[in-house]
Amino acid sequence: MPEIKITHIDGATRIDRAVTTGTTAEDLFADQPAVIAARVATPDGEGHLKDLAYELVDGDEVEGVEVSSKDGLDILRHSTAHVLAQAVQHLWPEAKLGIGPPVENGFYYDFDVATPFVRDDLVKLETAMRRIIKQNQRFRRRIVTDDEAHAELAAEPYKLELIELKGAIVDAAEGASAEDGQGDLTIYDNLNRDGEIVWKDLCRGPHLPTTNRIPAFKLMRTAAAYWRGDEKNRQLQRIYGIAWPSKDELGAHLKRIEEAERRDHRKLGRELDLFSFPDELGSGLVIFHPKGGVVRKEMEDYVYRRHIEAGFQYVTSPHISKAGLFHTSGHLPYYADMMFPPMEMEGASYYLKSMNCPMHNLIYKSRGRSYRELPLRLFEFGTVYRMEKSGVVHGLTRVRGLTQDDAHSYVTPEQAPGEVKHLLDFVLRILKDFGLDDFYLELSTRDDSKPDKFVGTDAEWEVATQVMVDVARTTGLQLVPDPGGAAFYGPKISVQARDAIGRTWQMSTVQYDFNQPKGFDLEYTAADGSRQRPVMIHSAKFGSIERFLGVLTEHYAGAFPMWLAPVQVYGIPITERQNAYLSEAARMLRANGIRVEVDYSDERMHKKIRKAQLQKMPCMLIAGDADLANGTVSLRYRDGRQDYDIPLSVAVTRLAGASRPARDARGE
Incomplete structure (x- = not known):
């Protein structure tokens, strides 16, 4: 068969190859099971994500997209969203389809249904999805005309609306319409083992080759969502899910979610009375x-x-x-x-x-x-x-x-x-003074395609942007571009900080x-x-x-460093005989700028300690009869350390030093 010439890109390596006409990206990456799609730069110089079923043409520059990459995860999650939609229409045939894009860590799909989904419905849907995945249905892309799309999707009013909006952005958070980036309107069919169409959706793609390439997923929750994010439109039912390249990664993500829920500041705000x-x-x-x-x-x-x-x-x-x-x-x-x-x-x-x-x-x-x-x-x-x-x-x-x-x-x-x-x-x-020390920088610049959203001349933007780039680079931190994210009046550097469990938060800004x-x-x-x-x-x-x-x-999961803690020292008398002694200790601590409470209740000592632990107190100051006689106290710290028989004046000095911000304590 005739041959064509392509360039196979593997990381920094470029390999010129001759392959037979009709060779697909799947053929090219047959020995790389982690590759689930291809990034193809065509002779016109533009790069596009393609299904593995894409037939290579002369002059293509082809790079494999692994499932663990950002694009690969998006493709995995978008394909899982299609499986969810197919399952919904299998169990609720009257359901009308909205959109189902990938989002950070997962995906969602919107549906118009007669009654809202409930928790038990998610269990039923997961079972139906596993059945579809096991059937190893193949995703097939078809280019269609507007008339053909109207005819095939006549029962899907929201898809018909997207056809009319072809090429237009539907919502910045929800992706675009079904144009594939090259002006073609496309439908994706799900084919069974006999090659029969069992389901279809208007979509740009790309998708996984088959449904059984979805190794691990879970449906998380439901919510109401207005069509295209507009409150004037009909309210649809949204199902959120997550998908990962392996069961281990899915399990790790679920543990992160569990930890994030434990740290939820809204929950801690109630529990700690903040x-x-x-x-x-x-x-x-x-x-x-x-x-x-x-x-x-x-x-x-x-x-x-x-x-x-x-x-x-x-x-x-x-x-x-x-x-x-x-x-x-x-x-x-x-x-x-x-x-x-x-x-x-x-x-x-x-x-x-x-x-x-x-x-x-x-x-x-x-x-x-x-x-x-x-x-x-x-x-x-x-x-x-x-x-x-x-x-x-x-x-x-x-x-x-x-x-x-x-x-x-x-x-x-x-x-x-x-x-x-x-x-x-x-x-x-x-x-860093507040305990955040893992950063990268984001540089937000103007979107030249939307001049009406920004003020100033090209020269002003060029000068301002270069200043920000040059300074950001002096920090040695990673600099991530954010095209179009600038304020209307000029470019911005945002400090993105990672917290204790690896989540990223936008913190400080310089504009x-x-x-x-x-x-x-x-x-x-x-x-x-x-x-x-x-x-x-x-x-x-x-x-x-x-x-x-x-x-x-x-x-901090509510366990603030001592200098920020609402109560820095919690006094616990073992019996009421130590109440007056700890009252004097509290007076000395307050005189040294320390925030202190004393628990004078009739509860047993262990219950008082438990209360202090639940309130995440940095330090407990405990006194019994021997302490009263000797002028000492015991200190029990939040991390489990304990100091016994410390003279009260020494304890006050020690706690006064520990209650200051680290930079102040160092004398900076």
């Missing part, structure tokens, strides 16, 4: 209880001191402003959807502020500025309000009322690189802003007497205090 979300307040609004207030205040006090040391000046600003201020800053109309509706007062529209920067610009503009004042660094603990959709509000990590340690540096253009480095170093140091100084007509007098425009650098070390506290609660 904070709550009363219905009377409204969705996304939190109140901090006394113990949570202690943690929050310690966080604020600590980062306040560090800001002052780093050359910042503390300011405050009101919670509302006339609408014109946000037009001047440029946030309206770019940010209007995230702002609460305006209030009409005295003939003017007022907004709850969603950001603090416009107020800081007014402080800068309140008088003339000289180059000698720059960098001028302002910061505040500013509470802002953002109209997050109810479906994404989540505990402390996604709220509608949040307080930022919001800072803005005003610098000359020449000072901008140094200031960004100063801020990034400051941010990383603060995060370059060349827009607001223009809008507010900010100036400074340069050394030569000319009037020049400053650059504005935004930074938030916590991101928001609420979110940061939620992350810390989960990172």
